[in-house]
Structure formats: structure tokens, C-alpha cells
Amino acid sequence: MIESNERKTGKELLMILVKAVLWAVLVYFNINKPAFYLEYPHLSNVFYGLLVFLGPSLTLSILRLVVIYWYIRKHHFKNNIRDNFILGISRIVSILNTLVFIVALMLFFGIDPKEFITGISIVAAAVALTFKDYVTNMINGLIIMFSDRLSLGDHIKMGDHEGKILDITLINMILQNDDSDMVIVPNSVAFSSVIINQSKQNTKKLSIEFEMGLHNGYTPEYLENHLKKVMEQYAANVVSGGLTVKTLSINKDVVVFKAMVLLKHYDKVKEREIRRTVNTELIRLSASLKS
Structure with a gap:
């Protein structure tokens, strides 16, 4: 994982270097205007569009790396950390790069972005209204990403x-x-x-609802004591005194109980094993009375 993260960072630095070289060449062409640059107006539009795109894109890429580096060092994270803040920064940079690319594309075709935006303002409002759910999702997504x-x-x-x-x-x-x-x-x-x-919790609560016939005569106290003996084998996973049984409702023929087991930490494998053990024991209790 660390090696792949280093390769990814190396590729990002290489892309920044390539962007910087291309941007410098395009700036040179735009200032000195060589003969071929003037002979082909369409080519000049292409170069100018690339210049407009590469400048902000290069700046955004550098700022992204600087902000992520500062964030990792500030919180003493590992270099391969996957974090909401880093994810949010990357998404925002992607959105801004897309907007810059659209502006550069307009310049490539010789379209004035200001006139274009003014001309389609009504259409843009209609499009925004149509895709408001997507916009809402994007805003909510960014809020979630930057939330702790x-x-x-x-x-x-x-x-x-x-x-x-x-x-x-x-x-x-x-x-x-x-x-x-x-x-x-x-x-x-x-x-x-x-x-x-x-x-985010120090413990994990496992809840199991089950029914027992009224004729069985089981009380919450009896079920709780019985299941506690079964849970002794999981003492390393279950909080001491962390098993309780309470009555949810009493119907005509059955009583609805709820067993709650407080685990010391989240462990999907152990949780599944404990749930299966409790369910198995409850089935045995019901079967023993029927026999």
C-alpha cells in the first residue's frame, strides 16, 4: 500500500513537471509569437486555450499537494492515509479543473466565455433547476467529506x-x-x-429480538442468567455485565424479548459468531420445552 501510494505521488509530481514545462513553452510562444504562431490563427487559439487550462490546472495541482502534505504532517498521519479531508480536496480540485477545461474549450473554438455565459444564462438556470437533485447531492457529498x-x-x-x-x-x-x-x-x-x-464508539451493541411462548414461563431474569453462562466463552469480547434481556411486549400467546450484548470493540467475525451462539441457545431453549 505504501509503495503504491509512493508511485501515485511520483506520478502526480511527474504530471506537475510536465504541465509546468508545457505551460512555460506556451507562455514563451504567447509572448514572442513566432512566425508559425501568426500564420495559423486556429493554432494560436489551440495554444491559448491550452495556456488558459494549464495555468490554473498547474496551480490547483500544486495547491492540492501542498494542502494534503500540510494536513498529513499536522495530524501526524501516515502517507498512505485515506481521509475525508483529502478526498474532499481532490473532489473540489476535479470540479475546478472541469470548469477551467470548459473555459479553455470555449477559447479553443474562439468563443468569448463572458458572452457565452451571458447568452445562456436562462438556459443555465433551466438546466440547474432540472439537475437540482444532482447539485444537492454534490453539496451534501462535500459537506460529508469535510465532516469529522x-x-x-x-x-x-x-x-x-x-x-x-x-x-x-x-x-x-x-x-x-x-x-x-x-x-x-x-x-x-x-x-x-x-x-x-x-x-466512533468505544463499544458495539449487538441486539437480538426473539419470541417465547407464554406457556414456557421464561422470565427476562432467567433468560439473562442463562445467556450469561453461554457468553462466558466470549469474556475477551463482551463487556463485563454487558448482557441484558428486556421485555418488549406481551401478546396473547407470546412474549417478545430483546437481548442486548455489549461488545468491547467492533469485530464483524466475532459479532457474527456471538449472534449465532445466542440464536442457537435460544432455539435449544424452545426445543427443550417442546420435547
């Missing part, structure tokens, strides 16, 4: 969805659930939802 509430790699629960944050784009948040399925959630939905960030 959520980070790449965090395990979160959001409504019916639960999983690890793999990526945050300008449009969606991508989760990986316990079944290794990719769940794509629009940023506007994520921004307006109640999110439980389990990775």
Missing part, C-alpha cells in the same frame, strides 16, 4: 442499511454490508438520515 463525523472505513448503521464506508463520491455514499454487497446511498439521503457511527 464520518470517515472512510467507518462501520455505520443508517435506516435499514448497515455496513462499512468504502467511498464517498460527489453523488453517492458506497457501503459494504455484512454480506459483502455494495449498497449505494445518495448523499442527500445520507445527509438527512439518522446515522449511528459504530466505529
Whole structure:
């Protein structure tokens, strides 16, 4: 990972160097105006468009590296860190590069950007209204990226969805659930939802709801003591006294219980193992009475 990150940084520095050389050559041509530069007006438009694009693009690339370097050194992160702030800076630079490229493209075709923007202001307003959901998603995505509430790699629960944050784009948040399925959630939905960030907690709560027939006569106290004995094998994973059973509702024939196990830290494998153990024991309790 570190080696690939160093290769990526090396490529970025090489691209900055190439951009700087091309920009310097184009500045020279634009100032001295050689003969071929004047003979071919279309070529001059191409060079001028490239000059307009490379200047801001080069500046943005340098600023991005400087800001990321400062951020990593300030927080004493590793060089291969994947962080929301770095992701947000990269997305903003991509947006600005796209805008600069559009302006350069106009100059390439000999179009005055000011006149073009003025001429299509009404159309632009209609387009913005049409794509307002995408704009909202982009804004919400940037807010999430620069927030310290959520980070790449965090395990979160959001409504019916639960999983690890793999990526945050300008449009969606991508989760990986316990079944290794990719769940794509629009940023506007994520921004307006109640999110439980389990990775920011020192502990992880495991909840299991189950039903027992009234004729069984099981009480919350009995079930709690019984499951505590079963959980002794997981003493290294379960908080001491962190297993409780409470009654959710009492119906005509059944009682709905909820068992809550407080884990010391998030461990998907152990959580799945503990959940299976509790479920198995509850099935055995029900089966023993039926037999």
C-alpha cells in the first residue's frame, strides 16, 4: 500500500513537471509569437486555450499537494492515509479543473466565455433547476467529506442499511454490508438520515429480538442468567455485565424479548459468531420445552 501510494505521488509530481514545462513553452510562444504562431490563427487559439487550462490546472495541482502534505504532517498521519479531508480536496480540485477545461474549450473554438455565459444564462438556470437533485447531492457529498463525523472505513448503521464506508463520491455514499454487497446511498439521503457511527464508539451493541411462548414461563431474569453462562466463552469480547434481556411486549400467546450484548470493540467475525451462539441457545431453549 505504501509503495503504491509512493508511485501515485511520483506520478502526480511527474504530471506537475510536465504541465509546468508545457505551460512555460506556451507562455514563451504567447509572448514572442513566432512566425508559425501568426500564420495559423486556429493554432494560436489551440495554444491559448491550452495556456488558459494549464495555468490554473498547474496551480490547483500544486495547491492540492501542498494542502494534503500540510494536513498529513499536522495530524501526524501516515502517507498512505485515506481521509475525508483529502478526498474532499481532490473532489473540489476535479470540479475546478472541469470548469477551467470548459473555459479553455470555449477559447479553443474562439468563443468569448463572458458572452457565452451571458447568452445562456436562462438556459443555465433551466438546466440547474432540472439537475437540482444532482447539485444537492454534490453539496451534501462535500459537506460529508469535510465532516469529522464520518470517515472512510467507518462501520455505520443508517435506516435499514448497515455496513462499512468504502467511498464517498460527489453523488453517492458506497457501503459494504455484512454480506459483502455494495449498497449505494445518495448523499442527500445520507445527509438527512439518522446515522449511528459504530466505529466512533468505544463499544458495539449487538441486539437480538426473539419470541417465547407464554406457556414456557421464561422470565427476562432467567433468560439473562442463562445467556450469561453461554457468553462466558466470549469474556475477551463482551463487556463485563454487558448482557441484558428486556421485555418488549406481551401478546396473547407470546412474549417478545430483546437481548442486548455489549461488545468491547467492533469485530464483524466475532459479532457474527456471538449472534449465532445466542440464536442457537435460544432455539435449544424452545426445543427443550417442546420435547
